[in-house]
Amino acid sequence: MSYLNSIWRNEHSRGVLIQVFVLTGFFALFSWLIGNVISNFTSLNKGFGFDFLLLPAGYDINQTLIEYTNRSTHLRAAIVGLLNTFLVAAVGVVLATLLGFILGVARLSRNWLISKLAYIYIEFTRNVPVLLHILLWHGIIVNTMPHPRQALTIGEVLFLTNRGLYVPKPIAETGIGLVWLGVVAALFFSVGFARYSRARQRQSGLQWPVFRINLVIWILLPMLAFFLAGQPVSLNLPVLTGFNFRGGIQLPPEFVALTFALAIYTAAFIGEIVRAGIVAVDKGQREAAEAIGLKPGQVMNEVILPQARRIIIPPLTSQYLNLTKNSSLAIAIGYMDIVATLGGITLNQTGREMEAMLMVMGIYLIISLLISALMNWYNSRVRLVGR
Amino acid sequence: MxxxxxxxxxxxxxxxxxxxxxxxxxxxxxxxxxxxxxxxxxxxxxxxxxxxxxxxxxxxxxxxxxxxxxxxxxxxxxxxxxxxxxxxxxxxxxxxxxxxxxxxxxxxxxxxxxxxxxxxxxDGQGFMVPASLGVTSATQLDGASVCIQTGTTTELNLAEYFSLNKMKYEPVPIATNAEAQSNYLAGRCDVYTTDASGLAATKVAFDNPNDHVVLPEVVSKExxxxxxxxxxxxxxxxxxxxxxxxxxxxxxxxxxxxxxxxxxxxxxxxxxxxxxxxxxxxxxxxxxxxxxxxxxxxxxxxxxxxxxxxxxxxxxxxxxxxxxxxxxxxxxxxxxxx
The missing domain is CATH 3.40.190.10 (Periplasmic binding protein-like II)
Incomplete structure (x- = not known):
């Protein structure tokens, strides 16, 4: 008895003991749940397997990035949904980051109006649930945009309707290879030029307007190739036929609403993270940079932001994860993402809820871990190197 | 959701x-x-x-x-x-x-x-359209946007009917009957499809039921x-x-x-x-x-x-x-x- 007592009194062994208890309890609960599933599946005479993924799906999807018909398999339908999730996440992350950085800097602006506007935006946006943002945007597009027959148009090329935005679709023709060559050449030149001018600046202190020159190169080289090859790109214009526009690329209201809502919502959080990062940089840094005669843009880009970045990146990662996971709210407005295809229609038509839900959960887990890994890699690159 | x-x-x-x-x-x-x-x-x-x-x-x-x-x-x-x-x-x-x-x-x-x-x-699956479209038969629906309740047989019937008749359409999947109605009335889709009895029940709930017609085709056994x-x-x-x-x-x-x-x-x-x-x-x-x-x-x-x-x-x-x-x-x- 006194022996047991001494184990309990010892801080280290007590810690071990508690952990053993907790772990045992956890595994007991877990195995009870699994056992329950197995016994319920047996009593329902229901098997567990993924064969259903190879059956024809039988349903149509309105937004497909790869070829898909209703005769394709459930697996392919799931991949179509997964790509739609990726599309929303990727576009959303880019938009949210751009908007978020602008907001963060605007919030710190010395201009009273700009800083208050950014403040109001942030406080309004991040205090309203994201689902309401999504429903609001979808409602706005569907209820205020005109019917296709009264479409708003810009030069008969872009059309805005309550069925979405229609833009021309570029189609590659023979000779497109030369244009790609121009792009690759521009890439090599710009990277080489940037390195050379940096080396030159280190040696002599002289600067070239690298960004502007590279911008010209990026436009000029592909354009030159484009005209040399005899304009090898034709445009497939959207044309109103019957009920809807045909041809071109359709950006459905569901996609636009979801992407915008997620970007606008997440940008508010990113704005605050950026502001925190900038404020965290010692103000002596700014004063020193100004004292040596750097222009305001240079102070921000060369001195403040590189230091703020180290503080910004870890919380930024979790915002990217949030945006990606929030994209599963797509189902509220009928955007066909992985939850709506595999976890929605496929689940309903085949009745394999356990398998389908496990797959959807696994997929989100993998996506999140990938984003984390990527951001951690980037973080380790920009962090302060101790010398 | x-x-x-x-x-x-x-x-x-x-x-x-x-x-x-x-x-x-x-x-x-x-x-x-x-x-x-x-x-x-x-x-x-x-x-x-x-x-x-x-x-x-x-x-x-x-x-x-x-x-x-x-x-x-x-x-x-x-x-x-x-x-x-x-x-x-x-x-x-x-x-x-x-x-x-x-x-x-x-x-x-x-x-x-x-x-x-x-x-x-x-029952059988039918189609409802706004009367102003002037559509009289489901075979004229090529290219239309169709609101459907997701997780139902109608989803599969719709795909079969349109591919059998070599017509294209844009499916607009929606979770409940109420949401389908609001999307249909807002003009997000040209057509609302569900069982004919469901269409009748949905139509009487509209403010102006006579502005909508149920097409004669019944495309499935329900x-x-x-x-x-x-x-x-x-x-x-x-x-x-x-x-x-x-x-x-x-x-x-x-x-x-x-x-x-x-x-x-x-x-x-x-x-x-x-x-x-x-x-x-x-x-x-x-x-x-x-x-x-x-x-x-x-x-x-x-x-x-x-x-x-x-x-x-x-x-x-x-x-x-x-x-x-x-x-x-x-x-x-x-x-x-x-």
């Missing part, structure tokens, strides 16, 4: 709930109430009325089962369910009966481990009926014969009004149905001899229920059509009560 959370709720009930016992009848008697999984709201079929009491054609069936099993048609609890979650809920034991305008198909019957106990409404879990034949028999009793009563001219008088009838089938003479097997089924009498007096026969909720005198104004009894030229042909 909503359907996903329900699916997860269903999943967790599969995880957590113990297995439902084989003798469903005993369970229902023990708790003194039948639990019925029904629509979240479809005019005429299942919706709470002005007093907040569930009423409708599918609700009547649940009440009939309660009358047969418990002797009291009021002893029913209702669990509203979307299309997507209904089978999960039934299998997880959240109700003993699924009476929710559900189409009987091979896969649902066999693969999903459920038993369809009969057909209470023969035999709608109640469902029970696999594996309890006694319960399936009770569920099945409750529906049949309502139809037989109409066939024999027994109504909720005249059932008492009919007990004195000379017709042996009437006497057996009302429990005056012995109907062999009733006690083996676990029911009292007045089971059918309770159904008819408390709920009514099939025709009465139809006219009360769906028929010409209601807002839906549906005619019996193929839902008439076989002797009147319809499809409802019921085995004899012998």
């Amino acid at each position: 909503k359907s996903t959370s329900w699916v997860i709720a269903g999943l967790s009930s599969v995880l957590l709930a113990g297995t439902a016992g084989a003798a469903t009848l005993d369970d229902v008697r023990a708790k003194g109430e039948l639990t019925c999984i029904v629509n979240t709201g479809l005019a005429g079929f299942a919706a709470p009325n002005d007093q907040g009491v569930w009423s409708g054609f599918d609700i009547d069936y649940c009440r009939a089962v309660a009358a047969a099993v418990l002797g009291d048609s009021r002893k029913v609890g209702f669990v509203p369910s979307t299309t997507a979650e209904r089978f999960t809920k039934l299998r997880a034991g959240e109700g003993e009966i699924l009476s929710r305008n559900t189409t009987w198909t091979f896969s649902r019957d066999v693969d999903l481990q459920q038993t369809f106990v009969g057909v209470n409404y023969y 035999p709608l009926g109640p469902v029970v879990r696999h594996g309890d034949d006694q319960w399936a028999d009770i569920a099945s014969w409750t529906l049949k009793a309502m139809m037989v009563a109409e066939e024999l001219g027994i109504t909720s009004q005249n059932a008492e008088k009919m007990k004195n009838s000379e017709n042996p089938e009437i006497r057996r149905l009302l429990g005056v003479d012995e109907l062999q097997g009733v006690s083996a089924l676990g029911l009292s001899p007045d089971w059918a009498y309770n159904i008819i007096t408390q709920v009514g026969n099939y025709g009465e229920s139809f006219e009360r909720h769906l028929g010409k005198s209601t807002k839906l104004g549906l005619s019996r059509g193929i839902n008439a009894l076989a002797k009147d030229g319809g499809l409802h042909y019921v085995p004899p009560v012998k």
Whole structure:
């Protein structure tokens, strides 16, 4: 008895003991749940397997990035949904980051109006649930945009309707290879030029307007190739036929609403993270940079932001994860993402809820871990190197 | 969103709930109430009325089962369910009966481990469009945007119909009937498709029902009926014969009004149905001899229920059509009560 007592009194062994208890309890609960599933599946005479993924799906999807018909398999339908999730996440992350950085800097602006506007935006946006943002945007597009027959148009090329935005679709023709060559050449030149001018600046202190020159190169080289090859790109214009526009690329209201809502919502959080990062940089840094005669843009880009970045990146990662996971709210407005295809229609038509839900959960887990890994890699690159 | 959370709720009930016992009848008697999984709201079929009491054609069936099993048609609890979650809920034991305008198909019957106990409404999928479009036939719908309720047979029928007719369309999947209506009215889609009875029910709820037309094409067979879990034949028999009793009563001219008088009838089938003479097997089924009498007096026969909720005198104004009894030229042909 006194022996047991001494184990309990010892801080280290007590810690071990508690952990053993907790772990045992956890595994007991877990195995009870699994056992329950197995016994319920047996009593329902229901098997567990993924064969259903190879059956024809039988349903149509309105937004497909790869070829898909209703005769394709459930697996392919799931991949179509997964790509739609990726599309929303990727576009959303880019938009949210751009908007978020602008907001963060605007919030710190010395201009009273700009800083208050950014403040109001942030406080309004991040205090309203994201689902309401999504429903609001979808409602706005569907209820205020005109019917296709009264479409708003810009030069008969872009059309805005309550069925979405229609833009021309570029189609590659023979000779497109030369244009790609121009792009690759521009890439090599710009990277080489940037390195050379940096080396030159280190040696002599002289600067070239690298960004502007590279911008010209990026436009000029592909354009030159484009005209040399005899304009090898034709445009497939959207044309109103019957009920809807045909041809071109359709950006459905569901996609636009979801992407915008997620970007606008997440940008508010990113704005605050950026502001925190900038404020965290010692103000002596700014004063020193100004004292040596750097222009305001240079102070921000060369001195403040590189230091703020180290503080910004870890919380930024979790915002990217949030945006990606929030994209599963797509189902509220009928955007066909992985939850709506595999976890929605496929689940309903085949009745394999356990398998389908496990797959959807696994997929989100993998996506999140990938984003984390990527951001951690980037973080380790920009962090302060101790010398 | 909503359907996903329900699916997860269903999943967790599969995880957590113990297995439902084989003798469903005993369970229902023990708790003194039948639990019925029904629509979240479809005019005429299942919706709470002005007093907040569930009423409708599918609700009547649940009440009939309660009358047969418990002797009291009021002893029913209702669990509203979307299309997507209904089978999960039934299998997880959240109700003993699924009476929710559900189409009987091979896969649902066999693969999903459920038993369809009969057909209470023969339906078919139709299309509704705004009258202003000037469309008169479903074959003119090439290129249209179509609103559909996701997780239903309509999704598959639609895909089949349009590919058979070599037409293109944009599917706009939507979770509930109410959301589908608002999207359709906002013009997100040109067409709303669901079962013809559902279209009629949806249309009467619009502000201007006459601005919309239901196209003549019926593109699928949709035999709608109640469902029970696999594996309890006694319960399936009770569920099945409750529906049949309502139809037989109409066939024999027994109504909720005249059932008492009919007990004195000379017709042996009437006497057996009302429990005056012995109907062999009733006690083996676990029911009292007045089971059918309770159904008819408390709920009514099939025709009465139809006219009360769906028929010409209601807002839906549906005619019996193929839902008439076989002797009147319809499809409802019921085995004899012998």
